[in-house]
Amino acid sequence: MSLNGFESWQWPAPASARVISPDDYEERLGALEPLAYLPVGKSLSYGDSCRNSLGTLIDSVRHNRILSFDPGTGVIACEAGAALHEVLARAIPHRFFLPVTPRTGLVTVGGAVANDIHGENHHARGTFGHHVRRLTLMRSDGERLTCSAVENAEIFAATIGGLGLTGFILDVELRLMKVPSPHVQQHISRFDDLDEGFLLLDRACEEHEYAVAWIDQLSTGRRAGRGILWAADHADSSCELPDIPKRPRLSVPYAPPFNLLNTAALRVFNEYRFRKVPPHEAVSTEKWNSYFHPLDRYTAWHRLYGRRGPCQHQSVVPVEKARETTFRLLETARRAGHASFQTGLHRFGEHAARGLLSFARPGFSLTLDFSNQGEATVKLLDELDRIVLDAGGVVNPAKDFRMKPEIFEASFPAWKTLEALRDPAIISDFWRRTALASKR
DSSP, rough: OOOOOOSSSSSSOOOOEEEEEEHHHHHHTSOOOOOEEEEEEOOOOOTTTOOOOOSSEEGGGOOOOOOEETTTTEEEEEEEOOOOOHHHHHHHGGGGEEOOOOOOOOOOOHHHTTTTOOOOHHHHHOOOOGGGGEEEOTTTTEEEEEEEESSHHHHHHHTTTTTTOEEEEEEEEEEEESOSSSEEEEEEEEESHHHHHHHHHHHHHHHEEEEEEEOOOOOGGGGOEEEEEEEEEEEETTOOOOOOOOOOOEEOSSSOOOOOOOOOHHHHHHHHHHSSSSSEEEEEEEEEOOOOOOOOGEEEEGGGGOOTOOOOOOEEEEEHHHHHHHHHHHHHHHHOOOSSSOOEEEEOOOOOOOOTTTOSSSSSEEEEEEOOTTTTHHHHOOOOHHHHHHHTTTOOGOOSSSSOOOHHHHHHHHHHHHHHHSSSTTOOOHHTHHHHHHOO
């Protein structure tokens, strides 16, 4: 089977890769060749952690059942291939919600565990892994392990944020969050410079469940670092918006030969986006899917970035160096001629990492996304890496496609423990070019 249905947000998948079902994989247990397989969900990574160009992918989406749900406690169990929006469809009628969600509901539960994803409320709830009660892991030798914080705890910690390398996740049990309404009351305000943005974001994290800032990466001078802050809380139980219509998705049918989100276009868009927000805080009630999963209204939106697609650089640096480092990252990208469409700033809380290789840690996280311009982009991303490491920060491996082995090793010294626990049959392109390269 070819990989035509596995076009990720980074670039089209190589046609040579093979895909098998979890059932086919299980039939081969005990006789699997080493370094040959990789479990995948929807392949929605910006990097190559969901790639295995020299081997075979195990399509976990083919096992996507909701196994049980207790509407009294909010504990739900599902197969790893279940998507987050499928979990929400079961939970929302009972006034439960995912305690952590990214900006798309298409991510699978297994992918959320493997990348230990975070949302706009890390300051309040931590990462996805903080809400996993247990999981079942199938190793290539046929052993099935029930893993939790008290049972097989070492491999449990390695699996959370372990990039899918410890085995095939069969099922996951989560504790959901009780909410009065799935919809949110949103507070939106704009800020005129980076200092004001940090101040508003800090205050929002103290007062609200969700908070994130968008920064105009192309602004300069006194307006450098200006942007918009979104903060929100779940609305009260009286909020019953009309049923959300099932609208057809808007689609980008093909990638144009050039980047539509270029610097000139984004300067105009950023000015419009900033001026559209009133100068004083505005409060409104928003439907949950529009607030949490805005990307899901569009099919193949990544094609707007051109034929090479988008790439992301996400980092987190300690609080005391966050303002200076953020300014340097924005300025470095701008001087390199790269325009970032969705430049996001998050505040991560003091939650101890649940996973061995969890990215999120206390500090401020900046996300930059660019159109991939080939070698010029790789050179820029390498420079951004050095700025982050010099500040005592780390780069998110789940968003990466070219990080040097020495950068990865310095950022995640616990990788050797994960390598010792890695299932010998499982490998990814990311792990080949970082961890295994470091071993040589």
